[in-house]
Amino acid sequence: MAENAKNAILRRIRAAVAAAPATAPIPRDYAQRDTRDRGAILADLVDRLEDYKARVTRTTLARLPDAVARVCGELAITTLVTPSDLPDLWLPTTITLLRDDPPLSLAQLDGSEGVITGCEVAIAQTGTIILTCGVGQGRRLISLVPDRHLCVVRASQVVGILPEGIAQIMDQPTRPMTLIAGPSATSDIELSRVEGVHGPRTLYVLLVEDD
Amino acid sequence: MSRKPLPMFPQAAKTALTDMQLRRNLGKATTTIRAKRGKVVGEMPDWEELRAAGSAIKATTMRHLDEYLTQLEAAVTQAGGQVHWARDAAEANDIITRLVQAQGATQVVKVKSLTTDEIHLNDALAQVGVNAIETDLAELIIQLAGERSSHILVPAIHKNRSEIRDLFRRTIARGEDLTDEPTMLAAVARRYLRAQFLAAEVAISGANFAVAETGTICVLESEGNGRMCLTLPKTLITVMGIEKVIPTFRDFEVFLQLLPRSSTGERMNPYTSLWTGVTPGDGPQNFHLVLLDNGRTNVLADEVGRQTLHCIRCSACLNICPVYQRTGGHAYGSVYPGPIGAILTPQLLGLDRAKTLPYASTLCGACYEVCPVKINIPDVLLHLRGEIGAHAGPFNSEAMAMRQLAGIFAHPQRYERAQRLARRGQRLVQHDGVIDHLPGMLGGWTIARDLPNIPQQSFREWWRARQKAAE
Structure with missing residues (x-):
């Protein structure tokens, strides 16, 4: 019987590298930790998020429902999609909630005014928010299909640089994850940046400092 | 092929x-x-350290590519995905078309992928009656225009906004009146593609990275078309060159810093998706990974290359x-x-x-x-x-000319005789003060460059004259 493709490729690889020299250990001399103080790191996150056209409001846990209500008012949102396990304490009573339990249909998500989720970790240096479908984050679709994404970031979830962010998600590597840096964008037409193609056109971050 | x-x-x-x-x-x-x-x-104060790490990770990966690919296959399979191996483009296209047909799909949505362009996957799908829709804005533009990419990051950069407006008006906007504002053109693409995403049964993507230890695949993008394709359809087929594997999840801390800054010049691209096999209740429930050689093992065999x-x-x-x-x-x-x-x-x-x-x-x-x-x-x-x-071989014209030149350059008398000869002959090939068109075989050299004139006096002639005058 003819050799199958897997064996053929592996055999070719082994023949190709048989005479290659052993490789040196990987030098990991790049920065592993951000040594700046918390205030500077949080300020950096806000700066980087805004630089990539996300909108940011800073609040406290006690005032979070008011802040959510204010943002919804600003964006003319009356109904919000939420993951099934988003804490009730975060949400104002003035907004109608569409909980993803049982799972909402595509049509419901497509027709919705916006979604609110938490996150797993946020990276200041790159203005990146990581969703891992963990608590308060929901399945990937709910933070993708609605046109506005309100994302609650707790100050304690903010790290300085990317290696610290990867360290936070490394223990659950097989969960589906999305790293978000600003709203969806394209520069494909004459290199003019347009915010909002397929993902949410508005990303509103609520940065919650601990009381 | x-x-x-x-x-x-x-x-x-x-x-x-x-x-x-x-x-x-x-x-x-x-x-x-x-x-x-x-x-x-x-x-980035540590950019050079990141480059060194990135280079070393890749070198290690290539040295043990067989082990990492086997590990990747096991991890993806463990997570509910299926792995296929393809020696060349024809084999990859055959695997993918059969997978698409098994789903009964006549249309697939695609995330921008150079690897699928390399194997001409869209043509192979068209031959069996499957319509592949490119969902990256620039890829969509060149697909609708029937053109080829001019840049791997911004493939439609050769087209102006007014051309894109006319193209969209003729095609996806069905005659609707459009301005040439990029915002409006992007909105037209959003509306057209959203309907395609919501209806899609099968998506096809490439991969930026695949982690051997966990089976995690990674795609970086900006528009959200990638997220749509990777999340909405029931079946996802990912095609990747065998060299895209990286050993550990931790290696993302290097490559997710190097790639966006080098590519789009952003600290981070808007969206990066990571997934591992199949996750119940979230995203595609059938996942296929196609590992493609298509000449890569030849490259691997070359010590320098x-x-x-x-x-x-x-x-x-x-x-x-x-x-x-x-x-x-x-x-x-x-x-x-x-x-x-x-x-x-x-x-x-x-x-x-x-x-x-x-x-x-x-x-x-x-x-x-x-x-x-x-x-x-x-x-x-x-x-x-x-x-x-x-x-x-030793008898091609370039090698023979070089041997001749070597003979001339090796003896001062021969060299000076050649110089004098060239000085007299150069008038025939001079133009606007430079030699812009050498005759015969030598013409290849002047296709893209000019040669300065041969000066009226060489250094040795000048030196001899100077010594003579000083006597």
Whole structure:
């Protein structure tokens, strides 16, 4: 019987590298930790998020429902999609909630005014928010299909640089994850940046400092 | 697959250089992206350390590629995915078309993928009646226009907004009146593609990275079309070159810093998706990973050339290259243009099919300086030129001319006699104060460059005259 493709490729690889020299250990001399103080790191996150056209409001846990209500008012949102396990304490009573339990249909998500989720970790240096479908984050679709994404970031979830962010998600590597840096964008037409193609056109971050 | 040689670069470049719009658009694009890259790379005090780590991770991966691929296959399978191996384009296309047909789909949505362009997957799908819809805005534009990509990051950069407006009006906007505002054009694409996403049964993607230890696949993008394709359909088929595997999840801490800054000049691209096999209740419930060789093991076998496989397709070398910046991607005749294309394409296809590409460079070395994984492109170019020379044998005209020249250069009398002869003869080939057209075989040298005039007095003649006068 003819050799199958897997064996053929592996055999070719082994023949190709048989005479290659052993490789040196990987030098990991790049920065592993951000040594700046918390205030500077949080300020950096806000700066980087805004630089990539996300909108940011800073609040406290006690005032979070008011802040959510204010943002919804600003964006003319009356109904919000939420993951099934988003804490009730975060949400104002003035907004109608569409909980993803049982799972909402595509049509419901497509027709919705916006979604609110938490996150797993946020990276200041790159203005990146990581969703891992963990608590308060929901399945990937709910933070993708609605046109506005309100994302609650707790100050304690903010790290300085990317290696610290990867360290936070490394223990659950097989969960589906999305790293978000600003709203969806394209520069494909004459290199003019347009915010909002397929993902949410508005990303509103609520940065919650601990009381 | 056709075994035809690619068009000769010097001729294709000449055509491209006369396209003023292409040159204007490319000049603007490469300059802008280069400046953005320079700024965000400058922000990183540990950039050189990251490059060193990226280069070392890739070198280690290639040295043990068989082990990492086997590990990747096991991890993906463990997570509920299915892994397929393809020796070449035909085998990959066959696997993918059968998978699509098994779902009964007549339409698939696609995430931008150079690898699928390399194997001409869309043509293979069309042959069995499956319509592949490109969902990246630029890819959609060139697909609707029936054109080819001119830049790996911004493939439609050769087109102006008014051309795109006319194209959309004729096609996806069905005659609707449009302005040429990029915001409006993007909105038209959003509306058209959203309907396609919501109806799609099967998506096809490439991969930027695949982690051997966990089976996690990674795709970086900006628009959200990737997230749509990776989340909405029931079936997802990912095609990746075997060199895209990385050993550990931790290695993301290096590559997710190197790639966006080198590619779009952003600190981070808007969306990065990571997934591992199948997750119940979230995303596609059938996941297939196709591992493609298609010439890569040949590249791996070459001691100097194998570093070409470290490439993470950022396009920094395109934007910095004085040759690419002027000719654009079409002149390279392959899906991989620019400096990286000049070394990758001839190695993937065979030197006989792309023997002019290693010469599409001034060897200035800027591409090596910006490469996030430190591929020494000038070294590989010279190595390939050497191979081409060696392959041509001792009786080809260039080798014979070089031997003749060596004989002349080896003896002062012969050299001076040749100089005098050339000085007298040069009037025939001079034009506007330079030699711009050498006769016969030597003409190849002057296709793309001028030669200065041979001076009326050589240094040795001047020296002899000076000594004489001093006596």
